Amino acid sequence: MSAQLYLASxxxxxxxxxxxxxxxxxxxxxxxxxxxxxxxxADEYVLRMAREKAQAGLVQLPGxxxxxxxxxxxxxxxxxxxGKPIDQADAQKMLLLLSGRSHWVYSAVSCVxxxxxxxxxxxxxxxxxxxxxxxxxxxxxxxxxxxxAGGYAIQGLAAIFIERLEGSFSAVMGLPLFExxxxxxxxxxxxxxxxxxx
Numbered sequence: 001m002s003a004q005l006y007l008a009s010x011x012x013x014x015x016x017x018x019x020x021x022x023x024x025x026x027x028x029x030x031x032x033x034x035x036x037x038x039x040x041x042a043d044e045y046v047l048r049m050a051r052e053k054a055q056a057g058l059v060q061l062p063g064x065x066x067x068x069x070x071x072x073x074x075x076x077x078x079x080x081x082x083g084k085p086i087d088q089a090d091a092q093k094m095l096l097l098l099s100g101r102s103h104w105v106y107s108a109v110s111c112v113x114x115x116x117x118x119x120x121x122x123x124x125x126x127x128x129x130x131x132x133x134x135x136x137x138x139x140x141x142x143x144x145x146x147x148x149a150g151g152y153a154i155q156g157l158a159a160i161f162i163e164r165l166e167g168s169f170s171a172v173m174g175l176p177l178f179e180x181x182x183x184x185x186x187x188x189x190x191x192x193x194x195x196x197x198x
Contacts, residue, residue, distance in 0.1 A: 003113075005189060008057035008070035013155070017175040018069070021191040023184075030056035030070060042081050042106050046072040047121055050110035058112050067113045067187050073174050075150030077103040082150040092136050094151040100130035103150070107171040111183045118183050122176040124167025126154070131161060 005025040007018055015027060030053040036045055053070035061068070075082040077097050085091035102125055110119040144158065145151040152158035154165075154172045170177040181191050 003065050003067050003187065003189060005184075006057055006061060006066060006068050008053045008068050011174055013153075013174045014071060017170055017173060017177060018180070020177060021181060021184075023189065023191060025069075028057050028060055028068075030054075030060075032056050036081060042074050042076040042079070042104070043108075043121055043123075045081065046074045046106045046108040047110075047119055050108035051112075051117065051119055054110040054112040054117065058114070062114070064114045067111060067184075067189065069109070069111050069180070069184070071107060071109045071175050071180075073105060073107045073149060073171070075103060075105055077101075077150075084147055084149055085145055085151045088140050091140055091145045091151040092133075095131055095136045095139070095145070096133075098128045098131075098150065098152070100128060102127045105150075105167070105172045107168070107174070107176050109176060109180050109183055111187055113187060116187075118186050120176075120179045120183060122168055122171040122179055124165060124171050126165055126167075126172060127163040128161050129163050135161070 005023060007025050007027045008030040010029050018025060032052045034049060049072035050070050054068045057068035082094050085094055105124045105126055107122045108119060139145060142157055144153050144156045168176045
């Protein structure tokens with residue numbers, strides 16, 4: 001019987017990215033506590049989140065033919081994890097922190113079925129140009145920063161803020177496709193539509 005792939009995420013960006021692999025999949029909503037634990041580094045945090053999301057999906061859909069894929073992404077500056085801004089002032093604070101300097105984006109992916117779980121961490125370095133307060137105000141008015149970690153979307157208008165990127169564009173967007181494909185191959189799922197077990 002063919003394996004059924006599920007994406008444990010409600011993110012339209014992750015759904016869009018996974019669709020680029022020409023895979024057949026369904027989505028589900030993992031319900032987990034996303035609080036950062038004390039003394040937990042950003043790399044540890046995103047890996048734990050990805051694993052817990054995948055496991056939560058497996059609990060919802062037990063069965064040997066179900067494969068659950070999950071991911072988590074964190075924007076990190078000065079060793080602080082920048083989440084989604086709660087309001088305009090919070091977004092302004094984040095973007096001023098990122099302005100004129102580099103920061104890290106950590107993306108973790110985890111894949112699980114009833115027999116195994118495989119995970120991977122991808123680190124990318126993003127360089128911002130200097131931003132004016134008017135830049136930030138205008139950007140906020142577009143609505144784009146509202147639900148984005150770090151207050152920006154690399155695939156959107158914020159591309160004009162980014163001088164260069166060292167790493168994976170798709171990872172910064174939310175799902176590193178090269179590494180995701182490598183993980184799925186360990187579960188005998190191949191990109192371009194062939195999800196049959198071998």
